[in-house]
Amino acid sequence: MEDAYIRYTTIQNWAPNIYNLVTKRAVAKKNSVVEWVDGNIGSKLTMKYPCINLVGEGAKGEILTVAIAGKGQHQDSGAKVIHAAPNTSSRIIAKSISKDGGRSTYRGLVKAYPNAINSKVNVECDALLLDDKSRTDTYPTMEIDSDRVTIEHEASVSKVAEEQVFYLMSRGLSADEARLLIVNGFLNPFVKELPMEYAVELNRLIELEMEGSVG
Amino acid sequence: MPDILNPELTIPEVDVDQNTGLRDLGSDYLTKYGFHDPEEYFHKGAKGINHEVVEMISRMKKEPQWMRDFRHKALDTFYAKPMPRWGNTELLNQIDFDDIYYYIKPAEFQSKSWDDVPENIKKTFDRLGVPEAEQKFLAGVSAQYESEVVYHNVKQELTDMGVIFTDMDSGLREHEDIVKKYFASIIPPEDNKFSALNSAVWSGGSFIYVPPGVDVSVPLQAYFRINAENMGQFERTLIIADKGSRVHYIEGCTAPVYTSNSLHSAVV
Numbered sequence A: 001m002e003d004a005y006i007r008y009t010t011i012q013n014w015a016p017n018i019y020n021l022v023t024k025r026a027v028a029k030k031n032s033v034v035e036w037v038d039g040n041i042g043s044k045l046t047m048k049y050p051c052i053n054l055v056g057e058g059a060k061g062e063i064l065t066v067a068i069a070g071k072g073q074h075q076d077s078g079a080k081v082i083h084a085a086p087n088t089s090s091r092i093i094a095k096s097i098s099k100d101g102g103r104s105t106y107r108g109l110v111k112a113y114p115n116a117i118n119s120k121v122n123v124e125c126d127a128l129l130l131d132d133k134s135r136t137d138t139y140p141t142m143e144i145d146s147d148r149v150t151i152e153h154e155a156s157v158s159k160v161a162e163e164q165v166f167y168l169m170s171r172g173l174s175a176d177e178a179r180l181l182i183v184n185g186f187l188n189p190f191v192k193e194l195p196m197e198y199a200v201e202l203n204r205l206i207e208l209e210m211e212g213s214v215g
Numbered sequence B: 001m002p003d004i005l006n007p008e009l010t011i012p013e014v015d016v017d018q019n020t021g022l023r024d025l026g027s028d029y030l031t032k033y034g035f036h037d038p039e040e041y042f043h044k045g046a047k048g049i050n051h052e053v054v055e056m057i058s059r060m061k062k063e064p065q066w067m068r069d070f071r072h073k074a075l076d077t078f079y080a081k082p083m084p085r086w087g088n089t090e091l092l093n094q095i096d097f098d099d100i101y102y103y104i105k106p107a108e109f110q111s112k113s114w115d116d117v118p119e120n121i122k123k124t125f126d127r128l129g130v131p132e133a134e135q136k137f138l139a140g141v142s143a144q145y146e147s148e149v150v151y152h153n154v155k156q157e158l159t160d161m162g163v164i165f166t167d168m169d170s171g172l173r174e175h176e177d178i179v180k181k182y183f184a185s186i187i188p189p190e191d192n193k194f195s196a197l198n199s200a201v202w203s204g205g206s207f208i209y210v211p212p213g214v215d216v217s218v219p220l221q222a223y224f225r226i227n228a229e230n231m232g233q234f235e236r237t238l239i240i241a242d243k244g245s246r247v248h249y250i251e252g253c254t255a256p257v258y259t260s261n262s263l264h265s266a267v268v
Helices: A162-170 A175-191 A196-210 B021-032 B051-060 B065-080 B119-127 B130-137 B156-160 B168-174 B176-182 B193-201
Strands: A005-013 A018-022 A025-028 A033-040 A045-048 A051-054 A060-069 A074-083 A089-098 A103-112 A119-129 A135-144 A149-159 B140-145 B148-154 B164-167 B206-210 B220-225 B238-241 B246-254 B262-264
Touching: A005 B238, A025 A033, A025 A060, A033 A045, A033 A074, A051 A060, A060 A074, A060 A103, A060 A175, A074 A089, A074 A119, A089 A103, A089 A135, A089 A175, A103 A119, A119 A135, A119 A175, A135 A149, A162 A175, A175 A196, B051 B065, B051 B193, B065 B193, B148 B156, B148 B164, B164 B168, B168 B176, B168 B206, B176 B238, B206 B220, B206 B246, B238 B246
Parallel strands: A005 A033, A005 B246, A018 A045, A018 B262, A025 A051, A033 A060, A045 A074, A051 A074, A060 A089, A074 A103, A089 A119, A103 A135, A119 A149, B140 B220, B206 B238, B220 B246
Antiparallel strands: B140 B148, B164 B206
């Protein structure tokens, strides 16, 4: 409804034999704000693309997703935003970490209808690969039917660089601790959006996930 | 107390007689099945999906006719829709829809106090730290085990402000007019194969309505857990934030490790 604010936070940590196939969608009316905060750690295959339809003037949408794909896992996640009114804005931040042969995919769609004048789109996808066996793919799609929309898109794929690990080890950290620190730094923008208890829990989960992952 | 956390426990299959058995099952469930007996205090239907299973779920929940019709129609849509041809099609095509339990009712009643939640389920949520988190920083908590919400509690202040936070099934019973207006209005069953499946067999999930101008400053939380092997959990969540209101909803999900696969397909 008008002027309303909804934030929906998910931390999914399913066992590695669960298919997690979820449809999530929100409609944002005039001057309202919808935020999806979505963390996918477990499951065998996740296919989930939270969606926001910005149908009211001045509506804002933000989708923040994190996926961690380990051995035998495929995290196919992303975001979908539809701009169907003037002065709407959206921000998508998608981060993924792949390790031990895990696979992560970002699949996103941003669509702007001709009436979405003065709208803003900001998409950022970052993927971190922890070893050579893992894989990451990015499939961003933008369908912009209005010439008065501002779009920013950034994507990056990085590997944990040996020199970063080496540098941290020279400061007295073990190789494990060094990697953990790099991963935590990478995820920080996501973790800080979580309520404190969840942030602590997520950090602990990542620590467990990272144990002995030195390749 | 039954050890329902033990996957080795053999649960007698409820005989799903396709013509007459179902009717008895739905109407006599409460009187026929006691709370304390290990084999009777929860219901586990047969594996697989068909119109009879959909009918059983709807009958056990004593749903209005429009919802029952909606479920049957959605099942037809599910049959008609192809699997997505994108994403990881190899893994998707490995899903055996006949090898999944679509509805498991873990306890007879939903509880407002953790003391009334069956001991073993309570232990699970204790181990997961849910009651502790509730005391510390949450305004309302809902805990779903397999298909049904077993625990639900909301702080009195919220109720006084007119906030509705309940499980989807109670939402349908107690606020049918709102549910009927908004249910599946954003994600119709025709959207995709899995939203159709969820529409046919949905159970549990959250229903939230925040009245105009109300700011729910503390988060509401739902916790979902799959316990049984080959279980399909299909929760359905609907959140309506009226003019100028604010709400933060958190969901968390876990399941133990088994060798066979389970399916979690929610619609939010």
